[in-house]
Amino acid sequence: MKKKLILALSLLLAFSMALAGCSDSSSGGKTEGGSKGKEDKLEIFSWWTGAGEEDGLKALLKLFKEKNPDIPVQNAAVAGGAGTNAKAVLASRMQGDDPPATFQVHGGAELNSGWVAAGKMEPLNDLYENEGWKDKFPQSLIDMVSKDGSIYSVPVNIHRGNVLWYNKKVFADNGITPPKTFDEFFAAADKLKKAGVTPLALGDKEPWTATMLFEDILLGTIGVENYTKLWTGEVPLDDPGVVEAAETFKKMLSYINDDHSSRNWQDAAQMVGKGEAAMNVMGDWAKGYFVNDLKLKTNEDFGYITTPGTENSFMVITDTFGLPKGVKNPDDVKKFLSVLGSVEGQDAFNPLKGSIPARTDADQSKYDEYGKQTIADFGKAELAASLAHGSAAPEGFVTKVNQAINIFVTQKEVKQFVDSLKAASGDLKK
Amino acid sequence: MEPSITKQETVVLPAARARKKKKMTADRLLAFSFILPSIVLVAIFVYGFIGWTGYVSLSNWNTLVPDFSFAGLKNYIFLFQDFRFQADLRNTLIFTILFIAVVAIVGQLLAIFLDQKIRGESIFRNIFFFPMALSFVVTGVVWQWLLNPTTGVNLFLKKFGLESMWYTDTNILAGFKVGKIEFGVPVAIIAVVIAAVWQMTGFSLAMYLAGLRAIPEELKEAARMDGASEFTIYRKVIIPLLKPITVSVIIIMAHISLKIFDLIYAMTGPGANFVTDVPGVYMFEATFRGNYYANGAAIAIIMLLSVAIFIVPYLISSRKGES
Numbered sequence: 001m002k003k004k005l006i007l008a009l010s011l012l013l014a015f016s017m018a019l020a021g022c023s024d025s026s027s028g029g030k031t032e033g034g035s036k037g038k039e040d041k042l043e044i045f046s047w048w049t050g051a052g053e054e055d056g057l058k059a060l061l062k063l064f065k066e067k068n069p070d071i072p073v074q075n076a077a078v079a080g081g082a083g084t085n086a087k088a089v090l091a092s093r094m095q096g097d098d099p100p101a102t103f104q105v106h107g108g109a110e111l112n113s114g115w116v117a118a119g120k121m122e123p124l125n126d127l128y129e130n131e132g133w134k135d136k137f138p139q140s141l142i143d144m145v146s147k148d149g150s151i152y153s154v155p156v157n158i159h160r161g162n163v164l165w166y167n168k169k170v171f172a173d174n175g176i177t178p179p180k181t182f183d184e185f186f187a188a189a190d191k192l193k194k195a196g197v198t199p200l201a202l203g204d205k206e207p208w209t210a211t212m213l214f215e216d217i218l219l220g221t222i223g224v225e226n227y228t229k230l231w232t233g234e235v236p237l238d239d240p241g242v243v244e245a246a247e248t249f250k251k252m253l254s255y256i257n258d259d260h261s262s263r264n265w266q267d268a269a270q271m272v273g274k275g276e277a278a279m280n281v282m283g284d285w286a287k288g289y290f291v292n293d294l295k296l297k298t299n300e301d302f303g304y305i306t307t308p309g310t311e312n313s314f315m316v317i318t319d320t321f322g323l324p325k326g327v328k329n330p331d332d333v334k335k336f337l338s339v340l341g342s343v344e345g346q347d348a349f350n351p352l353k354g355s356i357p358a359r360t361d362a363d364q365s366k367y368d369e370y371g372k373q374t375i376a377d378f379g380k381a382e383l384a385a386s387l388a389h390g391s392a393a394p395e396g397f398v399t400k401v402n403q404a405i406n407i408f409v410t411q412k413e414v415k416q417f418v419d420s421l422k423a424a425s426g427d428l429k430k
Numbered sequence: 431m432e433p434s435i436t437k438q439e440t441v442v443l444p445a446a447r448a449r450k451k452k453k454m455t456a457d458r459l460l461a462f463s464f465i466l467p468s469i470v471l472v473a474i475f476v477y478g479f480i481g482w483t484g485y486v487s488l489s490n491w492n493t494l495v496p497d498f499s500f501a502g503l504k505n506y507i508f509l510f511q512d513f514r515f516q517a518d519l520r521n522t523l524i525f526t527i528l529f530i531a532v533v534a535i536v537g538q539l540l541a542i543f544l545d546q547k548i549r550g551e552s553i554f555r556n557i558f559f560f561p562m563a564l565s566f567v568v569t570g571v572v573w574q575w576l577l578n579p580t581t582g583v584n585l586f587l588k589k590f591g592l593e594s595m596w597y598t599d600t601n602i603l604a605g606f607k608v609g610k611i612e613f614g615v616p617v618a619i620i621a622v623v624i625a626a627v628w629q630m631t632g633f634s635l636a637m638y639l640a641g642l643r644a645i646p647e648e649l650k651e652a653a654r655m656d657g658a659s660e661f662t663i664y665r666k667v668i669i670p671l672l673k674p675i676t677v678s679v680i681i682i683m684a685h686i687s688l689k690i691f692d693l694i695y696a697m698t699g700p701g702a703n704f705v706t707d708v709p710g711v712y713m714f715e716a717t718f719r720g721n722y723y724a725n726g727a728a729i730a731i732i733m734l735l736s737v738a739i740f741i742v743p744y745l746i747s748s749r750k751g752e753s
Contacts, residue, residue, distance in 0.1 A: 088718035091494075114721075118494040205699050259579040261598045261702035396493060399720030403514055403704075410600045410703035 041074045042332050045100035046319075047086035048353070049079040052288040056353035060156075063348045064339045071332050076100055084206060087395075094120055099324035101333050107144040107155055107318040108391030109231070115322070116147050122323040123150035127334055133341055136359050140383050144391065145320050153322035154341040155358035157350050160284045160374055161315030161386045162216045162307045165269065168300065170197055170278045178305040182220065182248055185308045189255045192278045199255040201277035203268030207402040210409050211388035213281045214249050220309025221245040224382040231385070231392045233428060237421040246414045253409060260409075270294065272302065281307055283317055283389075287370055288354030298370055314381035317389045318358060393428055400424035480734065487727035494721050505728035513610040515729070517704040518712050520608075522736075524615050525708070526687040528623045529630075534679050536627065537634025538672070542664065544635070545642045555639070559632035566629065570696025573625035597621050600703045616705040618698065626693055630686065634679045641675035642668065677744070684740040689733060709733050 048057045054077070061073050078086035083104065090103055094115065105111045115121050128134055128151050134142065137155060145153045166178060174195050179185035189199035204210040219227050222241035229235040230242070257277060260268070269286045271277035273294040280286070287304070290296045298304075306313070321340055323333050339345045346357035351366045356375045364372055385391035390398055404420040490501045509515040540558055544551055561569065576582040577597045584597070596617050605614030645668060653663045691710030700707035700715075709729050717726030 084719065088714070091718050091721065094494075114494050120494075204702070207700075258595055259598050261600075262574075262578050262580075262698070394493070396720045396722060399715065399722070406700065407513060407703055 041072045042102075042329065042336060043074045043076045043100040044321075044336070045076045045078075045086070045090060045103035047078055047080055047083035047104060049077045050288075051292045053285075053353045056349040056351075059348040059352055060340065060345060063345060064336055067339060068332075068335055071335065073336075084208075094118075094324070097326060099327055101327050101329065102321045102323060102336060104319050104321060105153060106386075106390045107141070107153065107316075107320045108385045109394050110390035111145060111153055111320065111322065112147045113394040114390075115324070116152050120325055121152045122325055122330065123152060124154065124323060124334075124337070125151050127154075127337060131338055131341060136341075136361055138358075138360060138378075138383075141316070141318065141358060144316070144318065144385065145322075153320035154337045155318045155320045156340050156346060157319050157353060157355035158358050158374075158378060159317040159319075159355050160377075161212060161317050161389070162219060162281075162310040162313060163284050163286070164279055164281050164305050164307045165272055165286055165290070166279045166303050166305070167272050167275050167277070168303050170275050171303070174278075176278075178303060179308055180305070180311065182308045186251065188278075189252075193255060197275075198257045198271065198277040199279060200252060200257075201268040201271040201280040202253075202256040202260040203263030203265050204260050204406070204409060205262060205264050207406040208388045209265050209268070209282070210405045211398075211402055212283065212386070213252070214245070214405055215387045215392075216281055216307040216310060216315065217249050217252065218242065218245040219313055219315060219384055220307055221248060224313050224384045227384050228392075231387070231428060233425070237425045238418050242421065243414060243418055246408075246417055249408075250412050250414060253412065266293070283315075283386075284370070284374065285354060291354070298368065304370065312381050314378055314383050315386050316383050317386045317391065319355075397424055397427040400427060483727045483730050486724055487731050489724050491723040492721070492725060496723075501724065505724045506732070508725065509728055509732070511610075514700075514704050514707060514712060515709070516609050516611045518707050518709045520611060520613055521616060521619055521704075521706060522688060522708050525619055525623060525626075525690070526684060528615075528620075529626050529687045530680055530683045532623065532627045533630050533634050533683050534676060537631050537679065538638050538669075538676075540631070540635045541638035541642055542668075544639060555635075558635050561629045562632045564629065566626075566690075566693040567696045569625050569629045570693045573621070573628070574697045577621045577624070597698075598702065600701075600705050602705075616701075618701055618705045622694060622697060622706055625697060626687070626690070629693075630683060634683070637675050637679055638672060641672045645671050681740055681744045685737050688737050688740070 044057075044061065046057060048054055057075065057077065061075060064071075064073060078089050080086055086104070090100075093099060099120070105115065111121075128142075133154075141155055141158075142151060145151055145155060164178070170192070171178070174188075174191055174197070176188045176191060177184075179188050192199040202210065202213065218230075218241075221244055222230075222235075222239070226235050226239070226241060230237060230239070235241075257263075257268075257271065263271075265282055265286070266289055268277075268280055269282060269289050272280045273290055273296055284304075287298065290302050291298065296302050321337060323330060323337065327333060341359070343357075343359060343362055346359050347363050347366050350357050350362075351368075351371070354371075356362075356367065356371055356378060360379065362375075364375055367375065387393055387398060387401065393401075401421065401424060404417055404424065407420075408417040485498075487505055488501060488503070490497045490499045490504075492505075544554060544558075548554070577584065579595055579597050599617035601617050602612045602614035603617060605612040607613070649667055649671075650663055653667050658666065689710060690708055691714065694706055694708050694711055695714070698706040700711055709732065713726045713729040713733070716722040716729065
């Protein structure tokens, strides 16, 4: 009996090794039969797995299926906040010359100094011409997805990064109005601290959340123009404005919850939702979390305002999709991208995801009151690219900033922090 | 294997020796042909890629665009000057020491208790051994919920007025400044040690139990005849006889703790001020998030060398033991 079992097991092992050998040789042959099924499927790679965003993606895929019933689609989403895991998976696939048909990438440096600089993307100028998109997307947005005159991806949505969320009841109980300046913010924070409420919720288990808080302070301190020049090297990273922002950041850190390093962004938003904390700085995907997951009502349970000093600025986080080099079905990918960039596609996706459309001519009636106001703001505010989400600077620089911020949150040494930013600036050019 | 062959050769006659030698060659050829595929695969997929990693660690490949120009030891020098990597080395050292010590001591004590012919021994054995069956990721998630300041056991401790923030504490016990970091025992790493010990103690228990069962009853009997108390028997006879087991436990636990990634990644992450960061996590983030491929490769090589410090002497001594 035992002998038979061992025999069976070893046969199974030998068989599976033989199989592994087969699949290896067929994928080596690339165009041969074995992997054909996979090639035909349009693999859509993203990190949209949370509530709201997954529904948005599904609505988009459904729309695509209606228009192109003969093209099978595969949703290849990888879970993880802000795409931290998905980006790692994508990097190894791209390095191994096994790109997905199309993938989610933040517009800006993440696209341009990453995949475009590495020569892994096809330009999409002809697609923009054919679809007449050049005057449908804001020019500053097209610039974010272009390099040297070539356009490399199609933006599907816009998120705003400079939003301060607050608990309406806590504010009312303490007689506080939403703070517009840093002075008002700190006055409110002192009041809240005395009342025994955590003034500002932070969840920096993943350090990008603290980086977001810092970039919003930076934007509120030095303004869009200088903020943008920081990443091109025109304004040095040890500029007095940066030092001032770091001081403000340091002061703000004295008002946060003690257990910030064991919370992620949802946990921090939840503190505001429950009234344990009064305020939280987070991108406007937090609205989706408040409404869909915590079942709270906009402008009733929670309110929102731009972060101090950034009233006329818009910190842009835009998800875009491009066409990698070396995919087997570029025409199918372009069909998908044209649905993605259409009014219909953007309006199917964005109301569910809780973001606003990247196109200026989308149907506003489909969006809630927060969405409508953000669409209006997007039309008139000055746009700034988010550092924490890889739009402002290359991924290597962002990683180093995240590390410097992780140290700063604990040590609170302004000089050391600015020095490490300066030291990392060599990675801006890459 | 070879020494035994030469021993045989000295006793057989010349004519017979020729025949025997030929037969051995055919045998060895067959044996060799059986292991040839695995030799080739291991050569390529283990040693080939280790060599490749070493090559990358000496290059300038620190963006998405591969750049294999020779950088010398630049990546290594960068790491040893880096706050995060210095913190990683401290954390790994402290974690390894605490983890191995607790696993070995607790495992040994539990094994001795179980060896007292208690009732329901197999039930206890299974209970202690069960965590071994879990993945480190599962352990990490479970203990994260248990030890988190806002959930689990800390709410209970809070009722007794005990501090609940140790899980996220950034203090370094007995700290003094070395390089860019404060050297000492990071408070937050204790949480990770607890989870790792919970998972791996069953394993050391099983090893010690096997060791205890292998000790002949006569030795204990003889000691008793000499008038030794039970405690003295353990101290003077049994624990010294368990030394080979202790060495094995230390080696196995050391290679787990030096390479640890999944437990920390699932449980605490790098932690504020990198108090719970380890080289494995840094390597992952440097390589796949920051695209610092050469830096990541350098971390991997340093990890390999640190494990080799434990494993190579063990392999050498166990080879000597065999011959």
